């Protein structure tokens with residue numbers, strides 16, 4: 001199965017969001033979009049050109065944007081807000097918490113430039129805590145797709161899900177390898193490769209790095225079960241338990257802080273139902289910095305070699 | 319008396335540094351940096367009483383905060399030429415393992431930076447805090463800060479404005495880079511700023527104007543006038559008109575160069591318009 005996972009060319013996940021939003025414009029008249037002075041970065045122009053009356057530029061005022069989105073949702077619209085991940089979460093956490101999450105508003109918080117791969121802008125913009133914050137909000141769905149095709153499909157799917165969603169994507173061109181015609185099922189983990197020695201649960205940009213790691217491990221005779229966890233919440237506990245009951249150990253891989261990320265969610269499931277060794281590939285309690293996307297992933301412990309080392313360590317702990 | 323010719327020579331080199339920094343790492347924000355070069359040059363080379371040996375607590379010296387942190391290239395060049403760190407280090411801008419982060423940070427210990435900025439709207443509040451501390455310390459030096467005009471759309475700016483007037487923070491001079499532009503276009507197409515002078519006045523601030531923030535002599539004069547107005551019970555705001563991209567013809571007056579780096583050809587063209595006065599630093603960094 002690993003041989004069938006092929007990079008069809010680099011495209012950014014934010015471009016996938018833009019394409020998904022444009023598609024929704026045609027099919028879902030209730031979808032409206034808001035942006036805080038980052039139309040180009042969020043790839044929202046196609047939607048705006050086609051439906052100028054359904055787009056609201058709010059300027060550099062993210063807190064206001066979340067409140068307006070809550071209002072639009074109250075009156076039956078399906079608002080998609082667009083700004084960088086940092087300004088979609090930490091900047092406006094209480095606005096989201098009170099006006100959207102606690103009030104059960106059908107708002108889609110769409111967040112680009114998440115994580116280290118934002119690159120040169122540096123740590124002020126590289127949020128690595130967002131999935132943790134958002135998954136803690138009761139009732140929120142948290143989605144972190146892995147490539148262009150999947151982000152496009154996820155964008156379309158969340159419009160039909162009633163409830164608040166955090167959709168996280170990124171800046172750089174990244175291998176596009178999932179099917180163009182996929183149907184995105186919220187909360188359903190995707191098996192990319194069957195294996196027996198170790199389960200690797202990866203999310204977002206790290207899925208491609210996990211594919212590369214799995215290929216190298218296969219060359220060394222280690223059989224990896226690779227699972228794409230595009231939905232952080234609700235977590236596909238069944239898929240995780242089924243896999244680990246077979247492999248008896250696991251690795252989590254995410255472009256996020258280790259505290260509060262996907263790994264912690266998996267650890268909760270395992271400690272409750274199936275205590276097993278788990279190794280984290282995540283940023284370990286530090287801020288990022290300016291630099292090129294891939295060099296930063298390598299420096300902060302998110303390299304292919306880090307996944308390989310974690311897999312071997314997990315296996316050795318069985 | 320200010321040596322205007324000297325200031326102009328510094329400004330020309332700083333503009334070259336902005337072009338070269340952003341070109342070399344192929345990212346960063348030249349537009350606002352070029353527009354604010356004359357302001358920074360006047361502030362650091364004429365107006366402020368500051369100490370490049372750098373003490374975080376800034377006791378008994380004037381202190382500056384950059385709230386619109388994306389224009390770090392101009393600040394870094396100014397800090398380097400003022401002696402805060404070696405000019406050669408500008409070659410590391412936005413590279414991995416550099417102290418010159420994309421947006422100003424204290425985390426790597428870059429001398430001259432006292433708080434991180436880049437997430438917009440937060441600088442005036444921090445500047446107010448330092449101004450309050452100076453008053454508590456009986457320190458009569460001043461606090462300066464710069465914000466973008468688009469940045470004024472953030473609500474926190476107006477929370478800070480209300481606070482500073484209420485608490486009579488009159489040792490603060492806040493300048494607005496009124497270039498009329500932001501990322502998605504002119505301010506007035508994004509979210510109109512309305513009658514800015516009237517807004518600040520109604521918030522209880524002493525409002526000053528500068529029609530041409532790219533005339534360095536005028537900048538020096540207005541900042542001196544602002545200084546003379548401190549200590550009168552009101553915070554001071556300077557509404558300073560600038561032109562984004564000033565000094566490089568093809569970058570001037572448009573939002574298109576807000577956050578775009580020049581390629582090799584554009585860099586050559588830009589540098590041909592800016593005299594090398596203090597010497598270009600070398601690439602790559604040999605540190």
Ligand SMILES: Cc1ncc(C[n+]2csc(CCOP(=O)(O)OP(=O)(O)O)c2C)c(N)n1
Nearest residue numbers: 037350436437438466467468469499500501
């Ligand atoms: C809180 C926050 N929201 C959005 C951004 C992204 N952003 C960076 S600069 C900028 C435009 C700033 O406009 P202005 O203050 O006028 O600066 P200028 O473009 O004139 O340099 C935006 C939206 C940010 N850095 N921080």
Ligand SMILES: [Mg+2]
Nearest residue numbers: 467468499500
């Ligand atoms: Mg501006």
